[in-house]
Amino acid sequence: MRQGDQKGYVAGDGTVQALAPDQRQTEITLEGTTLEEEDWTSADHLGEVVVINVWGSWCGPCVEETPDLVEVSGALQEAGEPVQFIGVNSRDSVQNAQAFHDRYAVPYPSLQDDGGRTRAQLGSLAVATPSTIVLDPQGRVAARVNGPVDASTLRGLVEDVLAEGSAR
Secondary structure (H helix, E strand, C coil): CCCCECCCCCCCCCEEEECCHHHCCCECCCEEEECCCCEEEHHHHCCCEEEEEEECCCEHHHHHHHHHHHHHHHHHHHCCCCEEEEEEECCCCHHHHHHHHHHCCCCCCEECCHHHHHHHCCHHHHCCCCEEEEECCCCEEEEEEECCCCHHHHHHHHHHHHHHHHCC
């Protein structure tokens, strides 16, 4: 059994929302400091699909979804796809967040909570923990999952956005 429990998180209702390119209006620029003390901004990843995952080491559903996120991230990286994953840690110390990253071999960076300021940049797009947001190469919200995401759903959302680029 994985560690983490069902306490202390805001439950998502599991809603999966995907937006057609002509319906995408919300642009996001996410900025922060990674657990490794590096500056990170989504503006540096325009032209790529960006997957933002809001998580906490204390959140049972986050613990459950992490292997799926790691799997999809690794498969897309191995395939050479232009996709950048970034975590947004919520309500953890840097030490606890880094221990979580190490324990589950998370291959992508996560931004520090910074008193909630980093997460606040996502506004109503990430009211639940966990939440996952997929940005298209223009930095617009293409999809979001309000609650835990599984590998199949995440892969499908990302591949749909990637396919838009090859169809042009």
